[in-house]
Structure formats: C-alpha cells, structure tokens
Amino acid sequence: MKFTLVVLGLLILSLLILDSKAESYTASETASNKFISPNEISLDNSSSNFFAITVKGSPYERGFQHGKQLRKIIRPSVNRFKYDLVVPLMNQLGLEGKYDNYKNYFLNHTKLLQTASNLVPELVEEIKGIADGAQLDFEDLFIYNLNFDETFWVLEKMSGIDPILAMEKKNNHHIDGHCSHGSVWNNDKASVAYTLDWVRTFEGTQTLIKHEKENGEVLLMTTYAGTLIGHGINASKGYTFTPHSKFQLEHDVDNGLAQIFIYRKIIEAGSVEKAIYFLHKIKPAAGLAYTLTDYRGTRTYEISSSKIVEFHSEENFMVVCNAARVNDNLSQSNIKEYKLIGENIDMNNLPAVYWQNNKDSQERYDKIKQGIKKCSSKNMSPEKWQKIFIQKPINKPVNEELATSNLWHVVEIDKRHIIYHVSPGNPGSLPLETFKIKYK
Template identity: 60%
Template sequence: MKRKLSAALLASAIAASVVPASLMASAQGLTGIPPVEFQVDLDSQKSEFFTVEVKGTSYERGVQHGEALRKVIRPTLNRFKYDMVSAFLEMAGTDYTWDDYRTFFFEKTGLYQTALKEAPELVEEIRGIADGARLDFKDVFVYNLNFDETFWVLEKMTGVDPMLASEKAGLGLPSGHCSHGSVWGEGQSTVAYTLDWTRHFEGSQALIKHVLEDGTVLLTTTYAGTLIGHGINASEGYTFTPHSKFQLAHDVDNGLAQIFIYRKLVEAGSVDKAINFLNSVKPAAGLAYALTDHRGTRTFEVSSNKVAEMKTDGSWMAIANVARANDDLSGSYRQELKLEGKKVDMQALPEIYWTLNKDSVKRFDMISAATKGKTPAQMTVEKWQELFTHKPINKPVDEKMETSNLWHVVEIDNEFIDYHVSPGNPGHLPMETYRFKYR
C-alpha cells in the first residue's frame, strides 16, 4: 500500500539529514537551505573537470582521490618526471636523471622532513593518494611539490637559478604565470584569478569536494593526484590565491612547501586565522598569498625570512609574479642586481629588476587600470572574463605556448559564496558555478 509523506514529516526527516541531497534540494521551500555538505553535488558527466567527492580522515580522503583518478594521475606523474624534471636537468647542462632528482630531494633537502613535522595529516593524505592510485609514495610526494620548490631543488643540485637564468636568456620558462584581481566594498568582494602552470599538467585538472571530519567543506581545484591548487572554504566563506615570487629568498632545507601552506590556509577557518598562520610559518619558496572574504582582500608576500603585507591605494588588488613589498630577495637576485650586502629599497630597485619581470609588470598594470575605483557590482563575471582574455594575462596552450590553466571568479557577500571555475584558460571553456550559503 502506497503512503504519502506529509509536509511536516518530510521537514522533520530533512532536518534529521536522513534523506538524499536531491530530495533536500527539492524541498528547500519547506525547510530552508540544507547544510553546506548537501548544497552541491559534483557531476563528472556535466563538468569539464575530473570531479571527486571525498570524506573522512586525511588518509581516507587521499585513498578515495587516488582510486577515483588513478588513470589520469599515472600519465601526469610520468610527464612531470620525464618531460618536466628530466628536461630541466638537461637544459641545465647536467646528465642527471629523474632517479637522481628523487634521491637528491629526499637525501639533500628537508622538504619531506619539514612536511612530516608541520603537516603530518597532509603527508598522510598524499600517502592515501599513492595507495589509492597504486603508485610509489615517494614519487607521489615529489610530484605534489611540482610548483616552485622544483626549481629550488634544481638550483641546489646544479648551482643555477633556473628561473633567473631563463629570464636572462629570454626563454621565459615556465611561460605560465598567475594573475589576480579583486575589488570589494559594502560587504561584498569579487576575485578573479588564473593559476597557470606548465603544459605537463594539461588534461589533469580536477575539482575536488572535501568533507573534513568536523564537517567543514572545501571545494578545491588541483591537478589530479595533488593536494590543492586553489580553493574556497565553503563553510566559512573565504578564498585564497597563491602567486609565485621567484625573486624572493627560499629555503628547501628548513621551509614548508607551498602546497601544504595552501591547504593550511583554506582549512584555517577564517581569513584572520589564515593570516596568523602565514605569520608563523617558514616557507620553502617565496610567494604572495591573497586572502579574501566579504570584507575584502589582504595580500602578503612571504619569503623564507620575512612576511610583508602588500597594499594598494583603494578597495582593489592586483597581483602578478614580481615582488613589490618584501625586500628579502634571493641570493641570485641580489647578485644580479649588485645588491649583495646592501639594504634593499623596494621603491628604488635597479631597472633591470623590472625588465627581467616585464611580463608580470604588464599584467599588474592591466589589472590595476581595470579595477581601480570599481565596485563588486561593476566587476561581474563577464567583466572579469573580458579583462582576463587579453594577453599576457591569458596564455592558452598552443604550438609555442606551454601554459596549462585553471581559472576562477569568486563572489562573496555576508551569506553566500559563488565559485565560478573552469579548467581552461579564460574564455576557452565555460565557467561552472557552485553556490554555497555559508551563513
């Protein structure tokens, strides 16, 4: 005999979280918006990303990630090992191999030991990814540190700063760089950001929903098999963007790799707590981190020895990849600028500093001009895309350009956070929108 569920009983069931997310969504008119965990279901059939939803302990979430994406993690890991690391070793004029690099990484740097000490739960998540994908843990750990630390391990191996050397030679490798623009006011913020990296990761872009043990929901973009590239804390309503600052001092012996810092920031619980973390951490690589909630954006350039806040003259922010606030320059940059043993004045740097980083200067100027004096209502998703489709902000993969992209627009007010995201370069693939009510 069929029985009808009364509206009152349905509301009671939903309140007790005993019905599927689809039923919760259809019953919002009766019961209000459900907990953040149930507000969005990722759909691989509709998304241009590889999508995964993971839940449980750090290790359990890693296993779920590795199992779901093992068929794309394996070839991407091989491209990183042989097409990226081995190629850079050859370009540096050495006969080192991937095995030499991996051995040097674990025996001659402190990157693994520091991570094990300061972020053991994230090391366990990587271990879970390796187990789930049925891959060697050491390979997957080094693969997770595929960003700036790769170049600084290479520098320690070869004695050559690969980024400065490529800029001086006019190679511009890697050709991908990250750009950020944001505006805020009257309790609203909007952020646009491209995460650009080498083409070795093209085709592995993943969108992962984490439900932590305490119920916190993170929505992160990444390359399959890695912890994070960018993300939002959907439960607390804030986001962060990372930006390489290759000119800043770095320390692969004692510093924490950036991918662990990314996750610590998005898991911190608020912008203020994330800032406290930045002021306490010693990083392995120099980066800028922009943290945004409905109150606005705060940006910090963090080197291995110093934290410096970058500010603008209004309620806007533009970021590219040249340091503007932190004077803790790397040894190779001090030597190039003939500033060894001298006090660095960031307002009076030699012209060669800006020439070597002309791509970043141009992007900063373009974003500054477009955002100064604007309101969040004026900088719509369409306006951000219109701006970000122009070179050199936009760097799509083609015969000559090797950039692999993730790009995002995040809109935040005091109740909702809207995450517009695409695994392509701006304008190439349509943005997907995920909306959470966090309050």
C-alpha cells in the same frame, strides 16, 4: 445564463492555468538561483569539464578515494612530471638527465619530506592515501605534489644555478607559468578573479574536489589530479585564497614547508584572521604572495623564507602578479644579478633590468589595475572579469608557443553567500561552472 457561466468558468480555469504556469516559472527561476548549504554541493563528473570527485572521512581515507578514482590519469601525469618537466630542466642546467638522480637528491639532500612530516603529518597521510589509491610509490607521489616552485629550488641546489633567473635572462624568455589576481570590494561584498597558470605538463589533469572533513567542514578545491590543492574556497566559512610565485624571494628547501601544504593549511584555517596568523608563524620553502579574501576585502602578504610583508592596496581593489614588490628579502642569486650586495634594498627603486626581467608580470599588473581601479564589487560579474582577463599577457592559452596549463576562477562573497565560478581552461575557452553556497 448557462453560456455566461460556461464562459466564466473557462475564464477562471484559464487564469488558474496561467497562474500555475507563472508559479512554475517563478519556482524554476528560484531553483536556478538557489543558494545551497555546503553539504548540498553535488559534483557531476559526467557533465563537468573537470575530473569531479567527492571525498569523505579521515585525511588518509580522502586521499585513498582521490587516488583510486583518478588513478588512470594520475599515473601518466606523474610520468610526465618526471620525464617531461624534471629531466629536461636537469639537462638545461648541465645535470645528467635522470629522474632517479633528482629523486635521490630530493630525499637525501633536502628536508622537504621531513619538514612536512613534522609540521603537517595529516597532509602527508593524505598523500600516502593518494599513492595507495593510485597504486604508486609514496615518495614519487610526494615529490610530484611539490611540482611547483620547490622543483626549481631543488634543481638550483643541485646545479648552483637559479633556473628561473637563467630563463629570464636567456633571449628575454619568461617562464610560462604565471598567475594573475584581481579583486574589488565594498559594502560588505568582494569579487575576485584569478588564473592559476602552470606548465603544460599538467594540462588535462585539472580536477575539482569536494572535501567533506570529519569535523563537518566542506572545502571545494581545484587542483591537478593526484595533488592536494591548487586553489579553493572554504565553503563552510566563506573565504578564498590565491597563491602567486615570487621567484625573486629567498627560499629554503632545507628548513621550509612546501607551498602546497601552506595552501591547504590556510584554506582549512577557518577564517582569514586565522590564516594570516598561520602565515606569520610558518617558515616557507619558497617565496610566494598569498591573498586572502572574505566579504570585507583582500589581504595580501609577500613571504620569503625568513620574512613576511603585507602588500597594501591603494583603495578597495587589489592586483597581484609575480614580481616581488614589497619584501626586500631577495634571493642571493637576485641580489648578485642586480648588484644589490652590501646595500639596503629599496623595493621602490629597483634597477630597470629587474623590471625588464619581470616585464610579463608588470604588463599583467598594469592591465588588471586599469580594468578595475574605478569599479565596485556589485558590477564585477564573471563576464566583466573575463573581458579583463582575456587580454594578453594575462591570458595564456595552451598553444604551440606557450606551455601553460590553466585554472580560471571568479569568486563572489558577501556576508552570507559565496559563489564559486570555475573552469579548467584559460579565460574565454571553457565555460565557468558555478556553485552558489549559503555559508551562514
């Protein structure tokens, strides 16, 4: 009898231990798949492949924290921008290769600083904070923040030459900094993949920043150290955006707002609808396409300095690359190049040479479309997106031939959750870092 009781006791104890282990395993699995609130997002600089920081408070305070924490990388990056990007471009356009000439022209012959100060003073204050934190000149930091398309259009105004068109025509060379977007949605769920490709000057400065704003809203953004934003999610409201250069569209560095400020305003708008409203009322300095995605799907707008046109998707998917497709407000240099003067521009019947000069964009567009046109959002995992985006010419790794610096993202959104998968490399090179957020 005693033996039977002992055996029975051991059996019960074993079952309890196994049950405890099972519970422990289940709890561990739950923890790994746990969705957290936006305020609970924790960035670990020691384990991340990004420079990962959290900033809090007023715009200036957040900028100062950013600049102070990343000053050791911001300082050399600003110099690379000046002397490895701006000066060589000046030389290529027949200008005297002196950065101070560019700086003086930027400040005295464009209104980019004045426009930003008038329209988005809080973001100008944030740049002042970054400059003070990094102990750098504010004007240099402001110009550095406008390192995207506005650089080309300031140089165009200085030289009378469209730098992008000149590069496209010369030996069939295409600028390396191209971005690609694909998204799929259905049944109240959307999945987005995006590469932010820019020049190699910024390689090694990729930064992941959590902004805790004074109103309690949390933004999670990738960027290059010392700049306001490259891409991001509104972690509190559950939506995301992607920007795409449309070099062919009309631009205006005298009266327009630079794109980096538009990025920030649309991710801070609070919803896709509010962001679209902002895009309709703003006059941009450079022509771009913006996609805005929440759980309902993606909306895309091509915006020139004086016109906004929605690019409608065929079904429940969207593909955006860099050639303008629906906005006929082309730049004067493009109108002249393609002999469109005096004609009503039919964007569905552009000259063949237009597409030849934008061959890279068309190839990327076709590959992404082919990969997603029959897909649903539930099977578009990061792995599935990577199989599509790892293909050339979508994938542009840094090497001897390509001068491209990458940020690579997959964003999944449903009615309650937003999952942000993000990497500071090109697709397939560095692992995606994942943040699972319950936004409502």
